[in-house]
Amino acid sequence: MREEDSSTREIIKDIxxxxxxxxxxxxxxxxxxxxxxxxxxxxxxxxNEPPLFxxxxxxxxxxxxxxxxxxxxxxxxxxxxxxxxxxxxxxxxVRNIFEISRLDSVFQIYDTEEGALS
Amino acid sequence: xxxxxxxxxxxxxxxxxxxxxxxxxxxxxxxxxVRQVAKVVGIAEDKSESVTLAxxxxxxxxxxxxxxGPCDKPIIVKLSKIDGxxxxxxxLEITIRDFGRHVDxxxxxxxxxxxxxxxxxxxxxxxxVMDEIEYSRADERGTCLRMLKYIT
Numbered sequence: 001m002r003e004e005d006s007s008t009r010e011i012i013k014d015i016x017x018x019x020x021x022x023x024x025x026x027x028x029x030x031x032x033x034x035x036x037x038x039x040x041x042x043x044x045x046x047x048n049e050p051p052l053f054x055x056x057x058x059x060x061x062x063x064x065x066x067x068x069x070x071x072x073x074x075x076x077x078x079x080x081x082x083x084x085x086x087x088x089x090x091x092x093x094v095r096n097i098f099e100i101s102r103l104d105s106v107f108q109i110y111d112t113e114e115g116a117l118s
Numbered sequence: 119x120x121x122x123x124x125x126x127x128x129x130x131x132x133x134x135x136x137x138x139x140x141x142x143x144x145x146x147x148x149x150x151x152v153r154q155v156a157k158v159v160g161i162a163e164d165k166s167e168s169v170t171l172a173x174x175x176x177x178x179x180x181x182x183x184x185x186x187g188p189c190d191k192p193i194i195v196k197l198s199k200i201d202g203x204x205x206x207x208x209x210l211e212i213t214i215r216d217f218g219r220h221v222d223x224x225x226x227x228x229x230x231x232x233x234x235x236x237x238x239x240x241x242x243x244x245x246x247v248m249d250e251i252e253y254s255r256a257d258e259r260g261t262c263l264r265m266l267k268y269i270t
Contacts, residue, residue, distance in 0.1 A: 033142035065239035093167040
């Protein structure tokens with residue numbers, strides 16, 4: 001297993017494989033410091049083409065456009081193989097960047113993991 | 119990173135000036151400073167988060183485009199309060215000064231949002247959030263970005 005550096009470990013709190021779904025729990029602040037390594041981790045997880053990829057962002061306190069760009073890339077990648085990406089628990093400040101960039105209508109956004117998984 | 123705090127006569131401005139290396143490691147420290155100064159000058163919390171985002175986007179652009187990537191070159195971030203007097207509206211003024219490749223202000227335009235792709239959102243975010251934006255060539259090299267957020 002590839003070693004992750006501390007910045008990735010700080011952002012990724014948990015990774016769960018449930019049936020054919022991957023649930024990734026993120027926490028903290030996402031910016032240029034960690035977004036490249038986060039992208040690499042996402043791409044590694046998408047290699048097996050999970051039908052459903054859920055990203056829980058309830059504990060994400062800040063995200064800039066570098067983080068948003070990673071999510072856009074993940075979305076496009078999952079669509080290419082017919083998979084789904086769902087985001088959970090966008091806090092007010094994180095939702096703000098989605099609204100400013102008009103990407104809130106592009107992503108599937110849920111309040112809870114239960115809602116995203118059902 | 120170095121921090122200067124300077125309290126001048128209250129009729130002028132209150133300033134915090136940060137000199138950071140062009141390294142994403144320091145973006146978190148700048149966020150903390152912006153949030154705190156925004157709170158002190160009286161910007162509402164939801165708006166201060168947007169201002170924080172705009173500042174981080176501007177710094178990211180400096181690191182990527184003016185300096186070509188993380189390095190130990192300096193970026194000066196100055197946070198000031200403009201008291202409302204005369205024609206001036208009370209505002210939080212943020213200036214970001216770099217010493218890298220000069221960026222033509224004409225090229226700093228937000229991109230078409232109808233295309234869903236990663237990247238290129240920084241300028242659009244800055245323009246959406248801040249009330250006034252001004253890019254200027256700074257002395258011999260580099261760029262100075264001045265942004266205002268009105269305090270309402």
